[in-house]
Amino acid sequence: MQLILRQGRVVDPSRKFDQVADVGIDEGRIAEIAPRIPGKGRREIDARNLAVLPGFLDMHVHLREPGREDAETIATGTAAAARGGFTAVACMPNTQPVNDSGAVTSFILQRAREVSKIAVYPIGAITRGSRGETLAEIGEMARAGIVALSDDGHPVSDGQVMRRALEYSRLFNLPVIDHCEDLALAAGGVMHEGYWSTMLGLRGINPAAEEVQVARDAILARQTGARVHIAHLSTRKALETVVRAKAEGVTNLTCEVTPHHLLLTDERVASYDTNAKMNPPLRGRDDVDALVEGISSGAVDVIATDHAPHTIGDKMLEFDRAPFGIVGLETAVSLVCDRFVRPGVIGLGRLAELFALNPARILNLEKGTLAPGAWADITVLDLERQVEVRAADFASRGRNTPFEGWTLRGGPAMTVVRGKVVWSV
Amino acid sequence: MRKIKGKSLMTAAEIDLALARMAAEIVEKLGPVEEFAVVGIRRRGVPLARRLCRRIEAAVKRPVPLGILDITLYRDDLTAIGNRPMLRETLIDFDIDGRSLVLVDDVLYTGRTVRSALDGLVDLGRPRRVQLAVLIDRGHRELPIQADYVGKTVQTEEGDTVEVRLEEEDGEERVVLLRRGA
Amino acid sequence: MASLSQKDLLSIEQLSVDDIRLVLDTAEALKEISSRAVKKVPALRGKTVINLFFEPSTRTRSSFELAEKRLSADILNFSASASSVTKGETLLDTARNLEAMSPDIIVIRHSSAGAPHLLGRECRSSVVNAGDGMHEHPTQALLDALTVRSLKGRLEGLKIAIIGDISHSRVARSDTLLFHKMGAEVWVCGPPTLVPADFHLLGARVTSLMEEAIEGADVVMMLRLQNERQKEAFIPSAREYFTLYGLSRERMRGARKNAIVMHPGPMNRGVEIESEVADADYSVILDQVANGVATRMAVLYLLSGKSGLKPARKPR
Ligand SMILES: [Zn+2]
Numbered sequence: 001m002q003l004i005l006r007q008g009r010v011v012d013p014s015r016k017f018d019q020v021a022d023v024g025i026d027e028g029r030i031a032e033i034a035p036r037i038p039g040k041g042r043r044e045i046d047a048r049n050l051a052v053l054p055g056f057l058d059m060h061v062h063l064r065e066p067g068r069e070d071a072e073t074i075a076t077g078t079a080a081a082a083r084g085g086f087t088a089v090a091c092m093p094n095t096q097p098v099n100d101s102g103a104v105t106s107f108i109l110q111r112a113r114e115v116s117k118i119a120v121y122p123i124g125a126i127t128r129g130s131r132g133e134t135l136a137e138i139g140e141m142a143r144a145g146i147v148a149l150s151d152d153g154h155p156v157s158d159g160q161v162m163r164r165a166l167e168y169s170r171l172f173n174l175p176v177i178d179h180c181e182d183l184a185l186a187a188g189g190v191m192h193e194g195y196w197s198t199m200l201g202l203r204g205i206n207p208a209a210e211e212v213q214v215a216r217d218a219i220l221a222r223q224t225g226a227r228v229h230i231a232h233l234s235t236r237k238a239l240e241t242v243v244r245a246k247a248e249g250v251t252n253l254t255c256e257v258t259p260h261h262l263l264l265t266d267e268r269v270a271s272y273d274t275n276a277k278m279n280p281p282l283r284g285r286d287d288v289d290a291l292v293e294g295i296s297s298g299a300v301d302v303i304a305t306d307h308a309p310h311t312i313g314d315k316m317l318e319f320d321r322a323p324f325g326i327v328g329l330e331t332a333v334s335l336v337c338d339r340f341v342r343p344g345v346i347g348l349g350r351l352a353e354l355f356a357l358n359p360a361r362i363l364n365l366e367k368g369t370l371a372p373g374a375w376a377d378i379t380v381l382d383l384e385r386q387v388e389v390r391a392a393d394f395a396s397r398g399r400n401t402p403f404e405g406w407t408l409r410g411g412p413a414m415t416v417v418r419g420k421v422v423w424s425v
Numbered sequence: 426m427r428k429i430k431g432k433s434l435m436t437a438a439e440i441d442l443a444l445a446r447m448a449a450e451i452v453e454k455l456g457p458v459e460e461f462a463v464v465g466i467r468r469r470g471v472p473l474a475r476r477l478c479r480r481i482e483a484a485v486k487r488p489v490p491l492g493i494l495d496i497t498l499y500r501d502d503l504t505a506i507g508n509r510p511m512l513r514e515t516l517i518d519f520d521i522d523g524r525s526l527v528l529v530d531d532v533l534y535t536g537r538t539v540r541s542a543l544d545g546l547v548d549l550g551r552p553r554r555v556q557l558a559v560l561i562d563r564g565h566r567e568l569p570i571q572a573d574y575v576g577k578t579v580q581t582e583e584g585d586t587v588e589v590r591l592e593e594e595d596g597e598e599r600v601v602l603l604r605r606g607a
Numbered sequence: 608m609a610s611l612s613q614k615d616l617l618s619i620e621q622l623s624v625d626d627i628r629l630v631l632d633t634a635e636a637l638k639e640i641s642s643r644a645v646k647k648v649p650a651l652r653g654k655t656v657i658n659l660f661f662e663p664s665t666r667t668r669s670s671f672e673l674a675e676k677r678l679s680a681d682i683l684n685f686s687a688s689a690s691s692v693t694k695g696e697t698l699l700d701t702a703r704n705l706e707a708m709s710p711d712i713i714v715i716r717h718s719s720a721g722a723p724h725l726l727g728r729e730c731r732s733s734v735v736n737a738g739d740g741m742h743e744h745p746t747q748a749l750l751d752a753l754t755v756r757s758l759k760g761r762l763e764g765l766k767i768a769i770i771g772d773i774s775h776s777r778v779a780r781s782d783t784l785l786f787h788k789m790g791a792e793v794w795v796c797g798p799p800t801l802v803p804a805d806f807h808l809l810g811a812r813v814t815s816l817m818e819e820a821i822e823g824a825d826v827v828m829m830l831r832l833q834n835e836r837q838k839e840a841f842i843p844s845a846r847e848y849f850t851l852y853g854l855s856r857e858r859m860r861g862a863r864k865n866a867i868v869m870h871p872g873p874m875n876r877g878v879e880i881e882s883e884v885a886d887a888d889y890s891v892i893l894d895q896v897a898n899g900v901a902t903r904m905a906v907l908y909l910l911s912g913k914s915g916l917k918p919a920r921k922p923r
Pocket residue numbers: 152153154179231232279280
């Protein structure tokens with residue numbers, strides 16, 4: 001056997017499996033999971049007191065290449081992902097040029113083969129240039145290897161364009177990931193509209209900007225039957241809309257939340273720290289509570305980071321002039337372990353669903369499972385490990401984290417891709 | 426009220442006596458029709474100036490204007506200190522141009538306070554003459570400044586403190602010498 | 608000894624009641640200087656003050672400049688049009704360049720809320736916020752308070768009505784916070800489109816009825832209505848606005864007998880305020896201007912000992 005992980009707590013929600021066992025890997029695939037695998041592997045890893053989960057997949061990252069290699073590259077972004085416990089990422093198309101053609105998709109895949117130790121799945125633009133006007137050449141990108149469609153960074157404002165995109169996406173069974181924001185209602189805002197925006201004199205983003213468009217997408221999802229995934233959902237009302245639609249049988253509608261929306265409120269903006277500026281903005285306490293409830297109840301399908309690196313120069317501006325976005329790949333898993341797994345808000349099985357099984361299913365990937373025969377993509381966690389967030393140590397080029405200096409308990413210990421250890425503490 | 430221990434330099438009666446003598450000296454040197462005023466330096470120069478003023482008025486039988494000078498903005502150590510001294514208003518509601526002034530303070534020590542006060546006065550106008558009256562002259566001058574009227578001259582060490590306690594400010598009336606380290 | 612609790616004056620929010628009293632008392636003591644023949648004291652001699660104005664503002668800027676001159680500071684004026692900001696230099700670059708000239712105090716006016724905070728975090732100099740976006744204008748609120756206190760003898764228990772475009776007004780924010788802190792009863796009033804939903808959390812009573820706001824008020828503070836508000840669909844027209852929220856003699860009758868009218872300027876006569884009201888003897892708009900210099904002198908004086916202290920970096 002190529003590799004044996006000995007005596008870890010193996011948690012695989014795809015097979016409702018949760019017990020201490022050995023995991024045997026051969027030729028890059030899961031060969032066997034058993035209480036005790038006899039013999040000796042070519043490499044053996046002592047996984048006692050560690051948790052062995054199907055490989056985590058971050059389905060919402062911005063790798064910035066091509067175009068803004070000063071902010072992040074496929075090499076640095078994927079290194080950051082491996083360091084954060086992710087075995088795969090899906091990258092958003094808002095690069096320069098936008099990934100709205102087979103050529104850009106192929107370029108990203110080619111670069112990833114050259115420099116990345118983890119899997120990279122490109123997401124193609126819904127509309128040409130993500131301008132929201134005419135459809136991009138979706139078929140061509142599908143052939144080149146995209147796993148989903150999104151104009152992330154921008155909403156698809158025109159309802160008719162969204163409807164056509166959804167209808168057309170069915171041809172390739174591609175999910176459409178929507179960044180929900182009614183731009184007229186958002187009115188150029190830079191933070192959540194509420195007490196803090198009032199106090200700080202910053203233009204507020206009315207939560208209705210997100211909620212209105214989530215409602216529209218839920219209705220279109222029901223009508224078209226296409227697969228719609230709501231990116232970075234952030235308010236209670238938006239979540240209620242998704243939950244109601246699902247309850248009414250719209251199972252083709254899914255949603256994700258980010259760690260920062262689960263952990264921070266708009267009060268974090270109080271010092272005008274641009275590392276607290278992202279879109280959707282940090283919300284109020286009630287919204288945060290609803291999202292936390294959503295990850296434990298199952299209302300939320302996925303946790304994704306919306307990893308959005310920016311250079312220090314770009315970010316160190318007046319608050320209203322700085323770009324939206326923060327990095328997340330190297331903090332997400334530790335944050336969730338410390339704040340939700342250790343206190344018992346969610347179990348390891350649920351954690352694996354949120355980070356591995358559900359994103360793989362949404363993106364039609366045969367991943368997120370430890371079933372024998374599956375690719376051996378594995379995230380090993382150490383729930384006792386002490387992690388201090390230090391942006392200076394990041395593998396990512398982005399240093400824009402609002403969690404600098406946080407001390408966390410629990411985090412990734414090892415990242416295994418196709419049976420190869422690509423990162424370990 | 427803060428209790429102060431230390432060597433007594435003047436009692437209430439002695440303070441009163443000294444002020445009476447100083448007032449008499451001031452009146453003596455005063456020309457018959459001279460435009461005249463008394464200016465107290467905040468803080469303890471002010472009650473002393475008020476008392477001198479009253480005595481002088483009684484002697485010359487005409488009103489003598491009283492001014493109050495806050496020298497904070499003129500202190501030469503302002504740049505060096507982190508916390509700003511509390512600022513109070515300067516109240517001089519008469520024209521000082523061409524007038525004879527008696528500047529009043531409690532203790533004359535390095536002379537820096539008086540220098541600041543002179544700067545302050547110059548910004549307000551051009552007095553004909555400025556004289557200085559102090560209750561205590563304790564020596565150790567750092568500037569060439571002399572008092573014209575002195576209540577009492579005392580020998581002190583450089584680290585000593587001379588505290589003038591006045592009814593109006595402190596609720597008691599005496600002058601004490603606090604030795605360094607005591 | 609007297610001292611503000613922080614290195615910078617960024618907002619009223621950061622000031623304690625004691626801080627506010629100290630500034631007002633100090634300003635009161637400084638008023639006398641402006642009535643002298645020689646209107647100059649040496650308190651800031653040898654200190655350098657930079658006036659960094661990214662937004663044109665003749666009033667605030669000349670008020671600060673006069674205050675600095677009366678305290679004998681060395682002054683460097685730096686305005687956005689003349690600066691390198693236009694060449695794509697960031698605020699931070701600008702700040703670092705200015706810092707190299709080791710100023711003691713930087714007075715900044717900027718269209719972005721929080722710009723003074725950025726400067727304060729990165730500079731050793733004391734930073735004074737002279738108005739940042741829609742956030743705050745602390746020296747304006749302090750001078751308003753000085754004006755009211757001088758005329759009414761107190762702030763506590765007064766009814767202060769602030770009327771107009773509350774949403775976009777940094778003066779409304781600073782005044783509300785200050786008067787509320789000092790125990791006054793603050794009412795804000797404007798069309799619902801121009802009053803943020805959460806404004807009551809800043810300590811104000813909110814109403815859309817002007818009569819209710821003015822009823823028994825000791826102070827009526829009118830805010831300027833920008834022309835853009837009409838285009839942005841906040842109000843239908845300036846004419847309708849005046850009928851609903853303009854201050855007329857008629858409306859002033861609802862106020863208390865000795866009520867005063869204030870305006871941070873510049874006024875739009877006929878839009879938010881009737882000309883006769885602006886010029887009436889209960890209008891103290893010119894007192895505000897005079898008190899502005901004394902207030903700014905007080906702030907500069909109180910901060911002048913603080914520069915060079917470590918920047919108050921406080922990550923949350
Ligand atoms: Zn987005």
